[in-house]
Amino acid sequence: MSVGKSVPRVDAFDKVTGRAKYTDDLIEKGALIAKVLHSTIANGIVVKMDISEASAIPGVVKIITCFDVPDIPFATAGHPWALEKSHQDVADRHLLNRRVRLYGDDIAAVIAEDEVAASRALRAIKVEYEQYPHVLSPEAAMAEGASQLHKDYPKNILAHTSFEDGDFDSAILEEGLIKIEGTYETPMVQHCHIELPISYAYMEAGRIVVVSATQIPHITRRVVAQALGLPWGKIRVIKPYLGGGFGNRQDVLYEPLNAYLSQQVGGRLVKLELTREETFYATRVRHAMKFHLTSYVRPNGRIVARKCTVLSNQGAYASHGHSVTSKSMTVFRQLYNDEKAKKIEGYTVYTNMPSAGAMRAYGVPQAIFAVESHAEDIITRLNLDPIRFRQMNMMPVGYHDPFSKNVNYFDSFNQCMEKGMEYIGWNEKRALYKNQKGPVRRGIGMSLSWYNTGVWPISLEISSCRMLINEDGSLQMQLGETEIGQGADTAFSQMAAETLGVRFADVHIISTQDTDTTPFGLGAYGSRQTYVAGFAIKQTALILKQKILKYAEKLEHKMACDMDIVSGNIVLKSNGTVLRSLAALAEEAAYSMEHAEHLTAESTYQCKSNAYSFGCSFAEVEVDIPLGKVKILDIINVHDCGQLINPQLAEAQVHGGMSMSIGYGLGEQMLFDEKTGRLLNDNLLDYKLGTLLDHPHLEAQFVENYEPSSAYGTKGLGEPPAIPCASAIRNAVLNATGVAVNTIPLTPHRLFPAFKDAGLI
Amino acid sequence: MQKQLVRCTINGKETETYVDVRASLTDMLRNEYKLTSVKKGCEVGECGACTVIIDGECYNSCIYLAIWADGKNIRTLESLLGPNGELSDIQQAFIDEGAVQCGFCTPGFIMTALEILESGREYTREELRKQLAGHLCRCTGYENIYKAVEKTLKKRKAQSANK
Numbered sequence: 001m002s003v004g005k006s007v008p009r010v011d012a013f014d015k016v017t018g019r020a021k022y023t024d025d026l027i028e029k030g031a032l033i034a035k036v037l038h039s040t041i042a043n044g045i046v047v048k049m050d051i052s053e054a055s056a057i058p059g060v061v062k063i064i065t066c067f068d069v070p071d072i073p074f075a076t077a078g079h080p081w082a083l084e085k086s087h088q089d090v091a092d093r094h095l096l097n098r099r100v101r102l103y104g105d106d107i108a109a110v111i112a113e114d115e116v117a118a119s120r121a122l123r124a125i126k127v128e129y130e131q132y133p134h135v136l137s138p139e140a141a142m143a144e145g146a147s148q149l150h151k152d153y154p155k156n157i158l159a160h161t162s163f164e165d166g167d168f169d170s171a172i173l174e175e176g177l178i179k180i181e182g183t184y185e186t187p188m189v190q191h192c193h194i195e196l197p198i199s200y201a202y203m204e205a206g207r208i209v210v211v212s213a214t215q216i217p218h219i220t221r222r223v224v225a226q227a228l229g230l231p232w233g234k235i236r237v238i239k240p241y242l243g244g245g246f247g248n249r250q251d252v253l254y255e256p257l258n259a260y261l262s263q264q265v266g267g268r269l270v271k272l273e274l275t276r277e278e279t280f281y282a283t284r285v286r287h288a289m290k291f292h293l294t295s296y297v298r299p300n301g302r303i304v305a306r307k308c309t310v311l312s313n314q315g316a317y318a319s320h321g322h323s324v325t326s327k328s329m330t331v332f333r334q335l336y337n338d339e340k341a342k343k344i345e346g347y348t349v350y351t352n353m354p355s356a357g358a359m360r361a362y363g364v365p366q367a368i369f370a371v372e373s374h375a376e377d378i379i380t381r382l383n384l385d386p387i388r389f390r391q392m393n394m395m396p397v398g399y400h401d402p403f404s405k406n407v408n409y410f411d412s413f414n415q416c417m418e419k420g421m422e423y424i425g426w427n428e429k430r431a432l433y434k435n436q437k438g439p440v441r442r443g444i445g446m447s448l449s450w451y452n453t454g455v456w457p458i459s460l461e462i463s464s465c466r467m468l469i470n471e472d473g474s475l476q477m478q479l480g481e482t483e484i485g486q487g488a489d490t491a492f493s494q495m496a497a498e499t500l501g502v503r504f505a506d507v508h509i510i511s512t513q514d515t516d517t518t519p520f521g522l523g524a525y526g527s528r529q530t531y532v533a534g535f536a537i538k539q540t541a542l543i544l545k546q547k548i549l550k551y552a553e554k555l556e557h558k559m560a561c562d563m564d565i566v567s568g569n570i571v572l573k574s575n576g577t578v579l580r581s582l583a584a585l586a587e588e589a590a591y592s593m594e595h596a597e598h599l600t601a602e603s604t605y606q607c608k609s610n611a612y613s614f615g616c617s618f619a620e621v622e623v624d625i626p627l628g629k630v631k632i633l634d635i636i637n638v639h640d641c642g643q644l645i646n647p648q649l650a651e652a653q654v655h656g657g658m659s660m661s662i663g664y665g666l667g668e669q670m671l672f673d674e675k676t677g678r679l680l681n682d683n684l685l686d687y688k689l690g691t692l693l694d695h696p697h698l699e700a701q702f703v704e705n706y707e708p709s710s711a712y713g714t715k716g717l718g719e720p721p722a723i724p725c726a727s728a729i730r731n732a733v734l735n736a737t738g739v740a741v742n743t744i745p746l747t748p749h750r751l752f753p754a755f756k757d758a759g760l761i
Numbered sequence: 762m763q764k765q766l767v768r769c770t771i772n773g774k775e776t777e778t779y780v781d782v783r784a785s786l787t788d789m790l791r792n793e794y795k796l797t798s799v800k801k802g803c804e805v806g807e808c809g810a811c812t813v814i815i816d817g818e819c820y821n822s823c824i825y826l827a828i829w830a831d832g833k834n835i836r837t838l839e840s841l842l843g844p845n846g847e848l849s850d851i852q853q854a855f856i857d858e859g860a861v862q863c864g865f866c867t868p869g870f871i872m873t874a875l876e877i878l879e880s881g882r883e884y885t886r887e888e889l890r891k892q893l894a895g896h897l898c899r900c901t902g903y904e905n906i907y908k909a910v911e912k913t914l915k916k917r918k919a920q921s922a923n924k
Contacts, residue, residue, distance in 0.1 A: 014864075017857045024801065406773060652905055656899070692907060
């Protein structure tokens with residue numbers, strides 16, 4: 001048995017010895033270096049560009065400007081291609097843009113023999129702009145007379161959708177309801193994977209090869225081809241080890257430009273690596289959102305009806321666009337079960353800001369912050385018990401979603417909360433922290449967390465797996481699903497070992513995806529991989545097992561159905577007798593003069609299901625009121641992601657998510673100069689990514705309800721841990737001080753005035 | 762382009778090469794010596810991924826000029842593996858404690874851990890956390906990295922006490 005064990009990662013040895021090869025480690029010497037020129041205005045048009053001086057710099061090979069690139073608008077979101085036109089992503093950018101839409105837009109590219117020449121050339125290019133007033137917030141962008149960024153989107157509204165369950169207007173007529181309102185805001189933040197965005201491209205046999213640090217190799221192939229106007233098969237994408245992604249690389253970033261640049265210099269090897277500074281403004285960010293919530297509640301805490309408006313800041317280009325806002329809106333439908341009605345509308349609005357795309361948990365951290373902060377505001381106002389309030393309103397056991405067909409099979413929320421309460425000492429500390437005085441106070445708060453697993457039925461869910469038995473009985477496996485640091489390769493290997501009946505050590509997974517040789521897959525996003533790839537692995541392993549046992553029939557003169565493979569041996573099912581080792585069988589199959597056979601299997605599974613992933617966070621904080629400082633004393637996340645494939649890796653995944661959610665709540669935000677639209681903190685010094693000193697102990701616990709819809713009982717865990725800590729911390733600060741702060745991060749700059757207004761200072 | 766000869770010891774081996782006077786030590790180690798455990802995450806000394814040990818002390822090699830390495834003794838992660846491919850205790854601890862995810866910050870962290878382990882001194886929890894705070898990691902929340910270093914420290918202490 002391999003599933004459920006904390007086996008070491010398959011890539012751990014290579015990673016602790018420095019042998020694991022990432023994109024930049026693979027590139028041959030002598031590559032040409034490409035660098036991108038970014039605009040120094042936030043909104044306008046490039047009127048003229050003078051590259052004469054720059055072109056004369058020794059070492060400069062070629063300069064391509066926004067006037068040179070083909071007029072092919074393309075979309076970058078890492079979604080599976082949608083056959084239906086109305087579901088396709090918005091194609092609103094060019095390889096280089098004449099129409100400038102953010103401070104830092106891509107307007108030219110230099111190809112040079114080395115980095116120094118490329119950088120010097122960037123500085124020597126003279127640009128003439130026609131400048132328009134910029135808009136940084138959705139409100140400003142939607143205002144009358146605001147500059148329109150994209151021609152087909154009046155008022156800069158990329159999309160506006162709404163839904164209503166029940167009849168809101170009549171629901172709120174019920175007598176005795178208490179109306180509670182609140183506005184909640186979340187910041188624009190960045191993924192900050194430690195490996196920089198990087199790719200290199202060259203031509204081989206008339207095709208363009210792009211080696212890239214991407215989460216989505218097959219999707220990248222399609223987008224590169226679309227952007228260059230080439231048949232998809234003319235592109236080959238290779239994905240080596242990846243230094244983190246978190247959704248930023250679930251977007252096609254500079255791969256199309258890189259491919260184009262190589263094409264423009266006759267297919268020579270061109271490397272395009274961003275700096276950390278560029279990564280902040282020129283890749284993707286998490287949507288900043290603003291929620292206005294109005295709830296109608298009975299005095300006992302039962303929510304009768306809720307209304308919400310979401311404003312989502314898209315930035316300059318559509319990327320994942322309104323899909324993210326839609327997912328935020330789904331939280332309102334799923335987390336709390338309003339008794340009579342709910343009414344929600346969401347706007348995704350273009351602004352002159354960095355483009356927002358996918359970032360770990362895709363709109364849900366924003367929505368959970370709003371919904372769970374608002375829940376606590378109701379609780380405080382009506383003097384309710386936070387746990388009881390949630391039990392009264394949360395998604396009930398047995399709930400069946402008519403759209404996704406998801407079922408809430410178990411009492412996961414209560415089971416998770418129970419563990420969280422016990423660990424943190426909820427009841428004692430709620431009592432202990434009542435009626436505090438003085439400048440330093442403690443508090444305790446919590447938040448629920450909700451997520452899906454994968455993207456069905458919004459998008460395609462498919463995974464393919466290829467397996468072959470080596471001549472020594474070991475297994476070679478390939479999948480289109482990618483290792484991006486989360487440990488997918490290890491979990492996949494455990495699954496394969498489990499179903500095929502071989503030892504974990506005998507599973508050799510090929511980590512690198514190469515679209516020329518790797519079976520089709522969609523990649524790492526949506527907390528989908530262990531769930532969706534699980535089907536493909538199980539199905540393929542069963543096909544392969546059948547082939548092996550069929551071969552064993554010839555050798556053993558026993559029926560295939562009476563035999564099994566256990567720990568790498570062919571055994572008799574009835575009594576476990578070992579008939580021969582799989583190694584012996586494999587050698588025979590490979591070289592038999594009578595009946596040689598290459599034992600392989602390959603299959604694709606299209607998954608048409610989804611699964612809820614539930615959890616919660618409990619935080620205990622100490623607030624220094626005069627300093628406006630919050631210190632986390634203790635924090636726990638509890639998740640029900642079904643059966644754990646590898647408990648140690650699952651725990652590590654939760655740690656990382658908690659860390660990101662803590663940063664979201666307490667420190668991280670991208671700050672802009674209102675006058676120019678320029679990002680002020682585009683580096684890891686001024687952007688406050690937490691260090692070890694900023695982290696408390698991160699407690700991760702699980703509830704393991706075997707997910708009935710899943711091949712191995714597992715469901716989403718990649719993103720969920722990054723959801724609930726920010727709101728739990730905010731609620732703990734409220735508990736400590738009585739002050740409800742509705743905008744994160746809770747920095748001293750924000751807390752000090754809030755405490756002052758509340759009369760605490 | 763002005764080049765200068767840099768003679769130094771890298772991972773126990775005496776080396777010499779001409780480098781661009783503007784090149785960083787990261788560039789020299791990666792490009793001239795293919796020591797690709799030395800990672801680039803920011804190139805301005807913020808993230809710690811490029812950490813190497815120079816004459817016994819940790820440095821961000823991205824903000825250390827290659828020409829300054831002349832006459833120095835430099836160690837990178839590649840030096841830790843034993844002659845028969847044995848992992849060092851700290852590398853094994855990173856595996857055992859689940860401290861590795863994407864692996865990009867791992868080499869730098871291990872080098873700082875090594876400096877701590879070889880210092881021979883004792884650290885309080887806070888001191889140890891501070892020593893490791895020069896590295897950024899986005900995957901792990903540092904939980905298991907801290908555990909790996911702390912456990913190895915304790916293990917080494919116990920070993921030396923037994924001697």
